[in-house]
Amino acid sequence: MGITENILKRVGLGVNKPSGDQPSTFWSRNRGWLLLTITGALFAAYPFLPFISDYWIDVAFFVGIYALLGLSLNIVLGEVGLFDLGHTAFYAVGAYVTAILNTTLHVPIIVLLPLSALIAAGFAFLVTSPVIHLKGDYLCIVTIGIGEIVRLTMINNPFNLTGGPNGINGIGGPNLFGLAINSSTQFYFYTWIIIGIVVFGLVRLQHSRIGRAWNYIREDETAAEASGVDVRSYKLLAFVLGAALAGIAGNIYASKQMSVSPQSFTFIESSLLFCIVLLGGLGSIPGSILGAAVVVVFPEVFRQFATYRLLFFGLALMLMMIFRPGGMWPRKREGTGLDGLGIRGLPKKDEDLIPLGKPDPAMLKPSTTAVVRGVKLPPVTVVMDEGMLLQTHGATLKFGGLTAVNNFDLNVRTGKITSLIGPNGAGKTTLFNMITGIYKPTSGQIDFLGRDITGLKPHTIISYGIARTFQNIRLFPSLTCIENIMSGPHCHARSGTWAAIMHTIGEVREERDIVATAAYRLDQVGLWKYRNELAKNLPYGKQRYLEIARALATAPHLLILDEPSSGLNDRESEDLMVLLQALVKEGFTLLLIEHDMQVVMGISDWVAVMDMGQKIAEGLPKDIYNNQRVIEAYLGKEDD
Numbered sequence: 001m002g003i004t005e006n007i008l009k010r011v012g013l014g015v016n017k018p019s020g021d022q023p024s025t026f027w028s029r030n031r032g033w034l035l036l037t038i039t040g041a042l043f044a045a046y047p048f049l050p051f052i053s054d055y056w057i058d059v060a061f062f063v064g065i066y067a068l069l070g071l072s073l074n075i076v077l078g079e080v081g082l083f084d085l086g087h088t089a090f091y092a093v094g095a096y097v098t099a100i101l102n103t104t105l106h107v108p109i110i111v112l113l114p115l116s117a118l119i120a121a122g123f124a125f126l127v128t129s130p131v132i133h134l135k136g137d138y139l140c141i142v143t144i145g146i147g148e149i150v151r152l153t154m155i156n157n158p159f160n161l162t163g164g165p166n167g168i169n170g171i172g173g174p175n176l177f178g179l180a181i182n183s184s185t186q187f188y189f190y191t192w193i194i195i196g197i198v199v200f201g202l203v204r205l206q207h208s209r210i211g212r213a214w215n216y217i218r219e220d221e222t223a224a225e226a227s228g229v230d231v232r233s234y235k236l237l238a239f240v241l242g243a244a245l246a247g248i249a250g251n252i253y254a255s256k257q258m259s260v261s262p263q264s265f266t267f268i269e270s271s272l273l274f275c276i277v278l279l280g281g282l283g284s285i286p287g288s289i290l291g292a293a294v295v296v297v298f299p300e301v302f303r304q305f306a307t308y309r310l311l312f313f314g315l316a317l318m319l320m321m322i323f324r325p326g327g328m329w330p331r332k333r334e335g336t337g338l339d340g341l342g343i344r345g346l347p348k349k350d351e352d353l354i355p356l357g358k359p360d361p362a363m364l365k366p367s368t369t370a371v372v373r374g375v376k377l378p379p380v381t382v383v384m385d386e387g388m389l390l391q392t393h394g395a396t397l398k399f400g401g402l403t404a405v406n407n408f409d410l411n412v413r414t415g416k417i418t419s420l421i422g423p424n425g426a427g428k429t430t431l432f433n434m435i436t437g438i439y440k441p442t443s444g445q446i447d448f449l450g451r452d453i454t455g456l457k458p459h460t461i462i463s464y465g466i467a468r469t470f471q472n473i474r475l476f477p478s479l480t481c482i483e484n485i486m487s488g489p490h491c492h493a494r495s496g497t498w499a500a501i502m503h504t505i506g507e508v509r510e511e512r513d514i515v516a517t518a519a520y521r522l523d524q525v526g527l528w529k530y531r532n533e534l535a536k537n538l539p540y541g542k543q544r545y546l547e548i549a550r551a552l553a554t555a556p557h558l559l560i561l562d563e564p565s566s567g568l569n570d571r572e573s574e575d576l577m578v579l580l581q582a583l584v585k586e587g588f589t590l591l592l593i594e595h596d597m598q599v600v601m602g603i604s605d606w607v608a609v610m611d612m613g614q615k616i617a618e619g620l621p622k623d624i625y626n627n628q629r630v631i632e633a634y635l636g637k638e639d640d
């Protein structure tokens, strides 16, 4: 699907796949191209309209600068949900790099365009790497600090480079293949053509595994990491790309104004950028451009009230939160169909995707070789007991004075269902969290498929072949069901930023594999018809199934389910038992925490019992059922 259709479909203007009985008109077939042509024509005609003066062309130029800044912040704030209130710092770095290198070394502005982006991106990497693990308010405060440090550095004129409070004057203009860009109209076209290219790249990123990974993080960081997303790297990537775009905006701004000074890069500027993204709609590309237009044009139209503009924007944000929380032009996800995913070459009928995702049986056999679905694993170094897929040896985790798991040895046999049971607070979930890398054991070792996985990150462990679900369902609520499941194969895909922007052959193939795997798993758990629904709109029982499907889509050897039947009625629990047994037949190994004894006794091959962090029994279900120690742990010991 073309870039135009992608944009339009995302914002709800595109045409859905014809369902067969809908008449296909010239307009419906070509709406994307027609709207793009009209928009392009309006943009091209704008400076030449009789009532448009140079002043209004300059206003449109500044809308462009703020649109670029809004788009750059939208990556960090809108796509990933990171509160960056110091984004102007990267804008300033781009502007000052341009000013310093152009006025001292006479480097041409056009050469400085990519260089400003690179240096702003490198600066972002350096300053955000140490703080990227911070969340919410904490990150917000640190980014305010970064913004202020940059501004104060410019004022303090280090090495006589930044010109102090007066800044730097005499910056040259860009020269494109011999054409000097200096008039308002030339700058208008120069800026908006760059924005066009940026939008092209951003739309492609949005519709790639990278854009989805950003959204997974925004929706639920823990679930994203546990689904195989390297959260730290993706957050850094967002900051770096966002800073690069802000650096480009800085370069264009400096060359247009021919001067830079610290007054242009204050905290208020960062707040305005925040307003642009929130007003426009988090994660919405057209929204950021619209937000920029409002923020720039409003004070121009109502000049006499310009001093009150922040008051107005504050009020507008409050009203927006109440009446239109998604922003003026929110990103539309549901109802756009599978076409809205922006993946090329999908079958004409959605249903034809399902058989494509049918797994290759060879891949499901527990593998002891060094390659699992293309992911290179380290060599086998640990000798495990015969027939075992996972073993913990003396796994221990202490939370301060509390030993939640104490010296626990768990054995999970390949191709079987092992259940871990025990009273509330026994330490079962904590043990699961150690196995899946959410907690690092205080001591002990965890071996899986002949490798020591103790203390590895969750996204690494999942690529080794261990997937999980959570006791309290953790989905990506504002994404569609199919998008939720597409996070599963993410850890096996390799396409990077460039491949996503260029739609390389490998990337397109990978995307098709991802959506086909997701379609197959969604169908397997009976949720295919909900593929384009937002996950949060599903009933509780179906959300559980969706979470299981997401875990299955990672093609795991071991599937760990934390209380899968909790919240399900008897009928749903029975269906769940059927599904779990079918999964074992398909080749998966299952490890469950379960309180429902009917489920445990009905399907388990082996049961381990935990109480106060320790193993008190293990054996066949019928033996455990009658074990006196287990009965005492659950019911309490009778006094003599």
Ligand SMILES: Nc1ncnc2c1ncn2[C@@H]1O[C@H](COP(=O)(O)OP(=O)(O)OP(=O)(O)O)[C@@H](O)[C@H]1O
Binding pocket: 399, 402, 404, 422, 423, 424, 425, 426, 427, 428, 429, 430, 431, 471
């Ligand atoms: N992050 C944490 N910080 C401190 N204590 C914790 C943490 N997570 C769990 N605990 C404590 O560790 C103990 C074991 O908790 P855990 O959730 O593993 O038990 P559980 O067997 O899964 O219980 P349930 O069946 O009720 O879910 C509890 O006393 C709990 O309060």
